[in-house]
Amino acid sequence: MTRLAEGLPGSPASILGIGAYRGSQVVPNADLVEAIDSSDEWIQQRSGIRERRFATPEETVQLMSVRACQEALDNAGIDARQVDAVIVATISHLMQLPAVAPAVATELGCDQPVAFDVSAACAGFCHGVTLAADMIRGGSATYALVVGVERLTDMLDLEDRGTAFIFADGAGAVVIGPTETSGIGPVVWGSDGEHFDYIRQREDWPDVLAAEQPGGHFITMQGSAVFRWASFSMAKVGLEALDRSGISVDDLDCFVPHQANMRITDAMARAMKLPASVKIARDVAEQGNTSAASVPLALHRMVADGDAVSGDLALLIAFGAGLAYAAQVVVIP
Numbered sequence: 171m172t173r174l175a176e177g178l179p180g181s182p183a184s185i186l187g188i189g190a191y192r193g194s195q196v197v198p199n200a201d202l203v204e205a206i207d208s209s210d211e212w213i214q215q216r217s218g219i220r221e222r223r224f225a226t227p228e229e230t231v232q233l234m235s236v237r238a239c240q241e242a243l244d245n246a247g248i249d250a251r252q253v254d255a256v257i258v259a260t261i262s263h264l265m266q267l268p269a270v271a272p273a274v275a276t277e278l279g280c281d282q283p284v285a286f287d288v289s290a291a292c293a294g295f296c297h298g299v300t301l302a303a304d305m306i307r308g309g310s311a312t313y314a315l316v317v318g319v320e321r322l323t324d325m326l327d328l329e330d331r332g333t334a335f336i337f338a339d340g341a342g343a344v345v346i347g348p349t350e351t352s353g354i355g356p357v358v359w360g361s362d363g364e365h366f367d368y369i370r371q372r373e374d375w376p377d378v379l380a381a382e383q384p385g386g387h388f389i390t391m392q393g394s395a396v397f398r399w400a401s402f403s404m405a406k407v408g409l410e411a412l413d414r415s416g417i418s419v420d421d422l423d424c425f426v427p428h429q430a431n432m433r434i435t436d437a438m439a440r441a442m443k444l445p446a447s448v449k450i451a452r453d454v455a456e457q458g459n460t461s462a463a464s465v466p467l468a469l470h471r472m473v474a475d476g477d478a479v480s481g482d483l484a485l486l487i488a489f490g491a492g493l494a495y496a497a498q499v500v501v502i503p
């Protein structure tokens with residue numbers, strides 16, 4: 171375990187508590203394979219996914235967000251009325267207007283905080299963490315809630331072999347607040363709009379609305395192209411995030427990458443030459459890929475399982491549609 175007496179670089183803000191809510195239906199591979207002419211063995215070999223969590227109709231984006239945020243608040247010992255910023259990272263709140271964040275904030279009992287949604291797909295939670303930390307450092311917020319939440323089953327074609335077995339539902343949240351030393355390192359983030367089409371909604375909204383057949387809003391993905399991009403480019407981003415925090419792989423305790431595919435996680439860990447002592451999040455096996463929720467859900471499981479303990483240094487890295495990515499080192503609360 172590594173503890174930095176001086177904290178990470180940057181003015182002080184840290185994660186104070188973590189919460190999670192997983193869709194309550196456990197769906198094994200066997201339940202999906204017939205419709206996509208696949209097999210449990212193929213899915214496990216190619217993605218590492220054994221089962222995933224799907225939401226029930228009652229488990230809305232708002233409900234899952236509120237539950238995850240409440241647990242994060244309880245773990246942080248912070249009252250909802252102290253929260254003055256609520257950031258919801260999501261691409262599956264299927265209402266263009268308004269954002270879901272103000273409704274989440276009100277249901278939690280916050281007192282008129284700034285509240286807005288962030289659309290950066292799988293990278294959205296890591297974007298939100300950076301925004302919240304910078305707001306606290308800049309004096310425009312004191313305590314912020316950041317939640318990554320998705321109900322991707324609303325956008326999933328269960329007959330599409332390229333996506334049906336991958337995506338799932340859930341929410342993960344953190345409370346971020348002022349601390350004596352910094353527990354959130356400098357971000358490395360960016361985007362590559364050249365490949366805007368690699369993961370996208372099948373059709374633009376006007377075409378979806380004009381179509382006779384439903385389903386234009388389903389997710390479509392060029393899986394192999396995304397796989398290659400993530401496996402080859404993201405290790406560099408992760409190493410840069412360590413460098414910007416002034417640490418090396420030998421100082422790291424935990425690696426919490428976006429839970430897209432176990433083979434991508436392993437390729438990144440190899441490319442970064444992570445020592446065997448670094449604990450690696452493998453939540454995808456039982457949760458599937460929950461886009462913006464995947465990093466905080468994986469973080470939550472690591473803490474719950476005792477694989478990450480207070481004071482540990484964890485590298486978060488998330489990447490996906492856009493193509494958008496973000497990585498930062500954080501101290502486990």
Ligand code: UT7
Nearest residue numbers: 207208209212216217292331393394396397400430431490
């Ligand atoms: O969260 C956002 C970021 N997303 C990601 O990072 C996802 C990145 N991509 C992936 O995880 C992988 O590309 C997949 C798991 C989606 C697919 O794995 P792959 O190893 O890239 O498979 P592939 O698309 O290259 O297909 C390999 C073979 C093909 O057959 P042939 O041409 O080799 O005979 C496909 O037809 O597997 C076949 N195949 C399937 N077989 C059984 C494709 N999908 C399936 C399937 N079941 N569902």
